Amino acid sequence: MRHLSLRKRVALELFRGVRHNDAKIHELRTLFWECTLRCNMHCRHCGSDCKVSSVTPDMPAEVFFKAIDDITPHVDPHKTFIIFTGGEALLRNDIEYVGLELYRRGFPWGMVSNGYLLDADRLERLQQSGIHSISISLDGFEDDHNWIRQHDYGFQRAVEAIQLLAKAEDLIWDVVTCVNPRNYASLERFIDFLVSIGVKRWRVFTIFPMGRAAQNPDLQLTQEQFRGTLDFIRRCRQEDGRIHVNYACEGFLGDYEGEVRDGLFHCRAGVEVASVLCDGSISGCTSIRSNFNQGNIYHDNLWDVWQTKFQKYRDRGWTRKGQCESCKLFRYCEGSGMHLYDENENLLFCHYNRLYQ
Amino acid sequence: MKIKFLKLKNWLLLTLMGALGVGACHSAKDVAQTPEPEPETQPRPRSEMALMYGVPTVDYVVKGKVLKADGKPVKGLQVVLVNNNIDLTADTIYGNDEYVERYLQKSSDTTAADGTFEVKSSDMPSGKQRILVRDVDGKRHGNIQNELIDVEFDMDNVGGQRSGWRLGTAEKEMTITVKEKE
Numbered sequence: 001m002r003h004l005s006l007r008k009r010v011a012l013e014l015f016r017g018v019r020h021n022d023a024k025i026h027e028l029r030t031l032f033w034e035c036t037l038r039c040n041m042h043c044r045h046c047g048s049d050c051k052v053s054s055v056t057p058d059m060p061a062e063v064f065f066k067a068i069d070d071i072t073p074h075v076d077p078h079k080t081f082i083i084f085t086g087g088e089a090l091l092r093n094d095i096e097y098v099g100l101e102l103y104r105r106g107f108p109w110g111m112v113s114n115g116y117l118l119d120a121d122r123l124e125r126l127q128q129s130g131i132h133s134i135s136i137s138l139d140g141f142e143d144d145h146n147w148i149r150q151h152d153y154g155f156q157r158a159v160e161a162i163q164l165l166a167k168a169e170d171l172i173w174d175v176v177t178c179v180n181p182r183n184y185a186s187l188e189r190f191i192d193f194l195v196s197i198g199v200k201r202w203r204v205f206t207i208f209p210m211g212r213a214a215q216n217p218d219l220q221l222t223q224e225q226f227r228g229t230l231d232f233i234r235r236c237r238q239e240d241g242r243i244h245v246n247y248a249c250e251g252f253l254g255d256y257e258g259e260v261r262d263g264l265f266h267c268r269a270g271v272e273v274a275s276v277l278c279d280g281s282i283s284g285c286t287s288i289r290s291n292f293n294q295g296n297i298y299h300d301n302l303w304d305v306w307q308t309k310f311q312k313y314r315d316r317g318w319t320r321k322g323q324c325e326s327c328k329l330f331r332y333c334e335g336s337g338m339h340l341y342d343e344n345e346n347l348l349f350c351h352y353n354r355l356y357q
Numbered sequence: 358m359k360i361k362f363l364k365l366k367n368w369l370l371l372t373l374m375g376a377l378g379v380g381a382c383h384s385a386k387d388v389a390q391t392p393e394p395e396p397e398t399q400p401r402p403r404s405e406m407a408l409m410y411g412v413p414t415v416d417y418v419v420k421g422k423v424l425k426a427d428g429k430p431v432k433g434l435q436v437v438l439v440n441n442n443i444d445l446t447a448d449t450i451y452g453n454d455e456y457v458e459r460y461l462q463k464s465s466d467t468t469a470a471d472g473t474f475e476v477k478s479s480d481m482p483s484g485k486q487r488i489l490v491r492d493v494d495g496k497r498h499g500n501i502q503n504e505l506i507d508v509e510f511d512m513d514n515v516g517g518q519r520s521g522w523r524l525g526t527a528e529k530e531m532t533i534t535v536k537e538k539e
């Protein structure tokens with residue numbers, strides 16, 4: 001196995017055991033709630049629409065509470081994190097109400113946001129409702145961020161939101177950035193900028209779109225750029241103590257494992273992470289769509305589904321096919337992330353191959 | 358009991374990993390030192406939230422004809438369906454032109470004797486694409502001026518099957534008129 005040191009190979013072998021045990025335990029630790037598909041931006045890499053969807057309206061809060069009540073007797077609420085996603089979660093006017101109900105039930109909660117609607121007043125109301133964590137998307141300097149978000153004021157409002165969070169107390173927050181060919185060259189300057197506005201935790205993502213969009217040169221990093229991004233993150237983690245940088249959780253990264261994020265690769269969808277999508281579908285994470293749905297909260301008990309289904313998420317032996325069939329590193333990866341499979345259960349993208357082949 | 362045993366096994370494995378100096382999603386340090394929360398304290402979840410960028414796609418299809426100003430069809434022209442954000446003009450590709458050229462070839466067709474073509478692309482669901490018409494065979498079928506035309510799809514009428522991140526198919530028919538180079 002080239003590209004892996006002996007120390008890492010041993011660690012990966014040990015962690016393989018951890019992964020398998022985690023699948024057997026399948027303790028529900030994170031529940032995503034896709035609380036809306038509405039959004040106030042038109043991000044180039046996303047399909048959310050700014051108008052109210054006539055196909056999938058927002059799920060009523062009471063319906064989601066029923067799903068929470070399904071799991072409450074069986075989990076430790078203090079250890080089960082509820083995350084609101086979308087679309088743009090802040091477009092729901094009842095987020096504070098839902099959050100407070102979760103807080104009263106003992107569940108910590110947080111959200112992902114583009115920051116546009118996060119002013120001082122809204123932040124105060126969210127904090128009064130018990131919000132624990134928030135992630136703000138900021139995809140580069142102004143031109144680059146507004147280009148990918150397709151909004152002239154996206155950058156300004158996101159930075160204002162970040163500056164508010166930097167002064168907030170009792171709140172865990174971070175910034176997430178999607179690296180693409182436009183903002184790749186400015187990463188070094190961008191980290192300085194993030195530090196200057198008070199960011200202490202930064203997560204870096206790369207997009208691997210499906211289908212032909214995977215060839216889109218606007219979003220798809222070249223191999224050199226992808227490796228350069230990971231080299232940059234590794235360098236920051238080793239040398240820059242001002243800010244804690246992590247690569248996203250997706251993909252087995254070969255020799256970069258253990259050096260660009262806090263954990264080793266582990267797709268926790270269906271193992272520790274579940275999602276309730278806007279139409280009630282029960283999935284692993286919100287990036288995994290209809291092809292791997294396990295039920296629907298409108299007619300299934302969420303806890304029963306969590307306990308009795310999710311077999312494909314917890315036993316990844318079925319992924320040993322196609323480009324994975326003869327891969328010598330399969331035991332450390334086991335088919336990469338579930339969101340990278342198409343409707344025919346074929347792997348569309350391998351991070352390791354992207355790095356080294 | 359089985360769950361407790363598995364958790365103990367994980368604790369041991371993670372501790373060994375910690376001894377190797379390699380972190381994990383639960384680090385040995387966290388497992389060893391995080392106390393059970395008191396019932397009345399604030400809930401303390403993991404600080405990392407899993408996040409992902411998915412990319413919904415739409416299949417775009419454009420069918421049509423390429424004609425000269427006099428109504429005669431033009432054979433042998435390359436027709437390409439291009440993402441709205443690729444930096445190019447009718448005659449020039451900017452940036453990594455070899456990379457972009459390879460990308461363009463994946464969604465191209467050559468006009469038939471009756472001028473017809475059909476091009477397809479799977480791309481982001483903005484509803485905006487461009488058609489690039491290029492004369493790639495010199496004067497063989499006429500000396501035609503390249504054209505770059507904006508195309509807008511009706512995204513309220515995307516048909517076909519929705520599945521996962523695929524949102525359906527947006528289709529359009531068009532007739533393109535090209536000019537001879539002077």
